[in-house]
Amino acid sequence: MMEEKTASFGIGQVIHHRLFNYRGVIFDVDPDFQGTEEWFEKNVEAGNPSKEEPWYHVLIDQDGRVAYVAECNLEAEADDLIEPVEHPLLENFFTGFNGDHYQARQTLN
Numbered sequence: 523m524m525e526e527k528t529a530s531f532g533i534g535q536v537i538h539h540r541l542f543n544y545r546g547v548i549f550d551v552d553p554d555f556q557g558t559e560e561w562f563e564k565n566v567e568a569g570n571p572s573k574e575e576p577w578y579h580v581l582i583d584q585d586g587r588v589a590y591v592a593e594c595n596l597e598a599e600a601d602d603l604i605e606p607v608e609h610p611l612l613e614n615f616f617t618g619f620n621g622d623h624y625q626a627r628q629t630l631n
Contacts (some may be wrong), residue, residue: 529553529576529593534616534624536599536607537580539591545599546589547607547624549615550579557590571595581609 523537529551531537536547555573557561563571571577578596580589586609606619616624 524551529577529578531576531593531596531598532623533626536604536623537578537596538599539580539589540595540597542584544589545583545607546580547583547609547612548580549626552577552579555592561590566592567588571625581607581611581615583607583609584623586610597605 531548533548533551536545538545544574553576557577559584571594574592576623578591578593580591580596582589582609588611601622604622609622612624615627618625
């Protein structure tokens with residue numbers, strides 16, 4: 523029986539990267555690492571994350587880039603610091619900001 527993993531952060535949540543000190547908003551979550559071995563070796567030099575923990579797709583604030591980040595490298599943005607994120611792709615994933623998180627667009631499955 524497989525152990526069920528629970529993500530600590532949710533879609534639309536504003537987060538802070540512990541190592542690289544940027545803010546962002548989560549737009550997707552993988553239960554474990556879904557990239558290639560080549561990507562992992564090339565991009566994961568800090569934090570020593572596990573491939574078995576949840577990984578998050580993050581729109582980086584005021585940057586325009588997207589990051590793929592292990593849960594161990596993220597922390598929730600402090601409640602008194604939560605402000606909207608600026609990113610050109612925000613409207614692709616969210617309908618708006620409601621004070622402490624983004625409202626996800628409805629998707630068709």
